[in-house]
Amino acid sequence: MKKTTQAIHLPYKRRDAYDALSMPVYHAVAFEFDNAQLMADAFCGRIDAPDYSRVENPTVTNFEERVKAITGAQDVVAFNSGMAAISNVLLALAAKDKYILTSRHLFGNTYSLITSTLKRFGVGARLCDLTNLKAVEEAIDTECCCLYLEIMTNPQLEVTDIPAVAAVAHRKGVPVIADTTLIPFTEFSARDLGIDAEVVSSTKYISGGATSLGGLVIDYSTCDRLHHPLRHEMLFNLGAYMTPQAAYQQTVGLEVLDARYKVQAANALCLAKRLQQLPSIRRVNYVGLPDNPYHELSKRQFGPTAGAMLTIDLDSQEACFRFIDRLKLIHRATNLFDNRTLAIHPASTIFGLFSAEERSQMDILDTTIRLSVGLEDVDDLFNDIQQALL
Known part of the structure; x- marks a missing residue:
């Protein structure tokens, strides 16, 4: 089977x-x-x-x-x-x-x-x-x-x-x-x-x-x-x-893992491509993007999908906090691969008790927001991100 x-x-x-x-x-x-x-x-x-x-x-x-x-x-x-x-x-x-x-x-x-x-x-x-x-x-x-x-x-x-x-x-x-x-x-x-x-x-x-x-x-x-x-x-x-x-x-x-995962991975790829077009986002990091340095290696090892997690970088930690506070649909929460899309600022939360030097050694940036992409319609997710960036 x-x-x-x-x-x-x-x-x-x-x-x-x-x-x-x-x-x-x-x-x-x-x-x-x-x-x-x-x-x-x-x-x-x-x-x-x-x-x-x-x-x-x-x-x-x-x-x-x-x-x-x-x-x-x-x-x-x-x-x-x-x-x-x-x-x-x-x-x-x-x-x-x-x-x-x-x-x-x-x-x-x-x-x-x-x-x-x-x-x-x-x-x-x-x-x-x-x-x-x-x-x-x-x-x-x-x-x-x-x-x-x-x-x-x-x-x-x-x-x-x-x-x-x-x-x-x-x-x-x-x-x-x-x-x-x-x-x-x-x-x-x-x-x-x-x-x-x-x-x-x-x-x-x-x-x-x-x-x-x-x-x-x-x-x-x-x-x-x-x-x-x-x-x-x-x-x-x-x-x-x-x-x-x-x-x-x-x-x-x-x-139902396979059915849910395929939707989430497809949503993540579509969203990552669209976010690359927004000038206020300094970087979109998603292994499924063809220009990602790990794209080909990931495909060779794990197949055509690249998961449902991506990160975006803004100008500063303050910009990240403002963005997260303005979200209306995407939830301010930890965890990964919920049915709902989640946003978190890793440097101040998951890695918040590490020193600035330790975070630097681990490549945890103050400018990074992690997105776990859920099952919602991609248009709704993109619109929420757009309005939160204004």
């Missing part, structure tokens, strides 16, 4: 008692067993059966199985947020006196996790330009526990040559972990690009209009050091498993 069909028609692991077409929300905390041996086998992982909803739940498992079928992954673990997915996969690989190789071009909380939180536990961070293969080669030594990247950075919209970087990392025995949130996994094969595990904020495209928080680790079982600690240590010991209600909402969102 094609990916869009798999998202809808994957059979349940066990037949539902009432033959419900949509997987019910199993709010049960614990599950009964016929005998002590079956209980022991379930708790020790010798049989596949839910025992306690902190580590396995039928509704969440159904969601994981659908993602697994679409991606061809060996295992998928659903967490209660994208940051939980990131922290769990990094903790599964990291250790005292090891370091994570990554870029300064990271989402703010991911950057803080790697450079600050994990540092307190003896895990180092080595930052380099991941678009420079020589720099990557020189940065990796025997103490590197993983290479972590975003396939399209937020909000800089930088794209790395992933197969080339992965080849360098794998030659040195280092797994590649990639945040693939900005392009849905229905659009490309992460495994074919050399990615060992994906992390995804399923809050974004998958949830279906910001219905729920969630995160996924999609494990392709190409890194021997990852699977066991992720599923049997991190999941059990840290307690960040997705809730059944969120899994239900995100399963419904997954069923």
Whole structure:
């Protein structure tokens, strides 16, 4: 079956008692067993059966199985947020006196996790330009526990040559972990690009209009050091498993992901082209534009669409604030890939607690506004932007 069909028609692991077409929300905390041996086998992982909803739940498992079928992954673990997915996969690989190789071009909380939180536990961070293969080669030594990247950075919209970087990392025995949130996994094969595990904020495209928080680790079982600690240590010991209600909402969102994404990506491209014609906008940054420096690389790696996030630059932070305050249709809010279009000033919000020097090193500009493009009519979005620029 094609990916869009798999998202809808994957059979349940066990037949539902009432033959419900949509997987019910199993709010049960614990599950009964016929005998002590079956209980022991379930708790020790010798049989596949839910025992306690902190580590396995039928509704969440159904969601994981659908993602697994679409991606061809060996295992998928659903967490209660994208940051939980990131922290769990990094903790599964990291250790005292090891370091994570990554870029300064990271989402703010991911950057803080790697450079600050994990540092307190003896895990180092080595930052380099991941678009420079020589720099990557020189940065990796025997103490590197993983290479972590975003396939399209937020909000800089930088794209790395992933197969080339992965080849360098794998030659040195280092797994590649990639945040693939900005392009849905229905659009490309992460495994074919050399990615060992994906992390995804399923809050974004998958949830279906910001219905729920969630995160996924999609494990392709190409890194021997990852699977066991992720599923049997991190999941059990840290307690960040997705809730059944969120899994239900995100399963419904997954069923219509392809249809929603195609509209949002088309809207983003159309809007970006039209915004380039407005003289008061200093720069429009969208990878889908033919003159974008990452356009061809993105097409080669992720296919013809370039996501539903773009940025615009105005003359100053004050101009950005005036613009945001004047918006009438577009919402002043964080998050990405809601059904509604959202606008935010990253430097003063997501990166607001970083120093000016740190923001400069991360290429976070005071003049940038991030737009997450929704499902509205493009004419209405363009008109709202036009009037807000006056």
